[in-house]
Amino acid sequence: MSTDDGAHDWATLWREVLDLARWTPSPHNTQPWKVRLSGGPTAELFLDRTRALPDEDLTGCFVVAALGMFVESLSCLALNRNLRLDVEGFDAEVVRQAASHDGAHTHEEDSLVFVAGLTLSSGGGATAGFPGNPGFPGNPGFPDQLFLDRRTSRLTPRPAPIQQPALDELQTEASNGGLRVHLLETDAQVTEIMRLNLAAVVEDLNTPSYHREIVSWFRASRRDEQNKRDGLSARCMAMPGYEMRLLGRFPRVAKTPLVGWLVRAQYRRRLGGVPRLMVLDGPFWDAEAALKAGRCLMRLWLVLTRHGLRIHPFGNLITNETAQTAFRATTGIARPWIVFRVGVTETPARSERLFLEEILVD
Numbered sequence: 001m002s003t004d005d006g007a008h009d010w011a012t013l014w015r016e017v018l019d020l021a022r023w024t025p026s027p028h029n030t031q032p033w034k035v036r037l038s039g040g041p042t043a044e045l046f047l048d049r050t051r052a053l054p055d056e057d058l059t060g061c062f063v064v065a066a067l068g069m070f071v072e073s074l075s076c077l078a079l080n081r082n083l084r085l086d087v088e089g090f091d092a093e094v095v096r097q098a099a100s101h102d103g104a105h106t107h108e109e110d111s112l113v114f115v116a117g118l119t120l121s122s123g124g125g126a127t128a129g130f131p132g133n134p135g136f137p138g139n140p141g142f143p144d145q146l147f148l149d150r151r152t153s154r155l156t157p158r159p160a161p162i163q164q165p166a167l168d169e170l171q172t173e174a175s176n177g178g179l180r181v182h183l184l185e186t187d188a189q190v191t192e193i194m195r196l197n198l199a200a201v202v203e204d205l206n207t208p209s210y211h212r213e214i215v216s217w218f219r220a221s222r223r224d225e226q227n228k229r230d231g232l233s234a235r236c237m238a239m240p241g242y243e244m245r246l247l248g249r250f251p252r253v254a255k256t257p258l259v260g261w262l263v264r265a266q267y268r269r270r271l272g273g274v275p276r277l278m279v280l281d282g283p284f285w286d287a288e289a290a291l292k293a294g295r296c297l298m299r300l301w302l303v304l305t306r307h308g309l310r311i312h313p314f315g316n317l318i319t320n321e322t323a324q325t326a327f328r329a330t331t332g333i334a335r336p337w338i339v340f341r342v343g344v345t346e347t348p349a350r351s352e353r354l355f356l357e358e359i360l361v362d
């Protein structure tokens with residue numbers, strides 16, 4: 001957007017790109033970002049520590065990845081306006097520590113942590129200034145609408161195979177980010193992995209600190225979702241509200257012999273078929289690697305959306321150590337950091353987001 005004399009109206013441009021970047025996905029829909037606008041081309045990005053997940057994402061790497069996804073969205077949305085986004089001072093290790101179990105529990109007095117300075121300028125071009133890598137190449141062709149169309153789908157995908165052009169594009173995008181994409185389609189292997197996932201979910205829900213934290217993000221009713229505009233909505237999880245409340249109050253039900261069997265059977269029934277899993281493989285467990293991996297995941301998720309494909313991540317397979325070790329042993333994949341079901345599904349429900357005004361700080 002330009003004024004009559006051709007100069008940019010930076011304040012309006014920033015609001016426009018942020019209003020779309022708000023739809024960036026994050027674990028549990030925590031939306032851990034805050035932005036301070038200067039009124040000119042610059043802005044400051046902060047981590048909102050109250051939105052980190054220190055008891056599930058113990059290392060803080062997933063929060064770093066989420067912030068990477070957010071900045072990557074901003075960068076692509078800037079390019080759509082023939083603008084370039086420059087990033088300054090992004091110290092991924094500082095952010096990781098602030099979001100990690102130790103950091104988040106020791107500095108509770110200041111909830112906002114500076115992440116990076118952001119500057120828009122005319123002319124487009126690849127984003128510069130990220131630590132450890134020069135930036136993804138050129139114009140990715142991710143129109144604004146893709147950011148709104150992208151959603152997590154917990155609905156059962158159709159069994160139809162993924163077309164080769166989509167796979168090729170995903171592999172190229174992944175390798176730009178230093179990652180590899182693996183597709184797992186053998187029935188026995190997928191069944192075994194889903195068994196590991198369910199065991200990890202039950203174990204994690206029975207870990208008191210994990211349980212306390214995830215329950216604080218449960219939004220069992222439509223009213224709760226609309227009030228808070230974040231978190232895990234029962235509606236999007238395709239789960240009745242009463243079941244979410246039950247798991248919130250009595251996690252141990254999933255472990256008891258009869259009720260537990262019913263709860264687990266219900267989980268499997270609701271999940272439906274898993275025709276295939278996709279795995280992203282590569283460096284993740286240090287701060288700079290997590291930042292790069294997050295940026296890459298954002299781009300991959302947009303590529304998938306462009307091909308009409310939806311995903312459902314299974315985070316417990318990675319954050320639960322026992323599950324991750326067994327997953328690596330059963331697949332032979334050395335550095336998995338996210339595993340998801342992928343395919344064509346019905347259009348899933350759209351999760352809520354904080355209003356633009358709520359992510360802006362003075």
Ligand SMILES: Cc1cc2nc3c(=O)[nH]c(=O)nc-3n(C[C@H](O)[C@H](O)[C@H](O)COP(=O)(O)O)c2cc1C
Nearest residue numbers: 025026027028029062150151152313314315316351
């Ligand atoms: C790194 C990452 C891990 C995620 N892990 C899970 C998961 O384990 N289970 C799940 O149902 N959704 C998972 N999600 C999806 C988020 O819950 C989802 O993105 C968020 O609720 C916003 O919804 P949307 O993607 O439909 O916009 C994950 C998302 C990200 C970015």
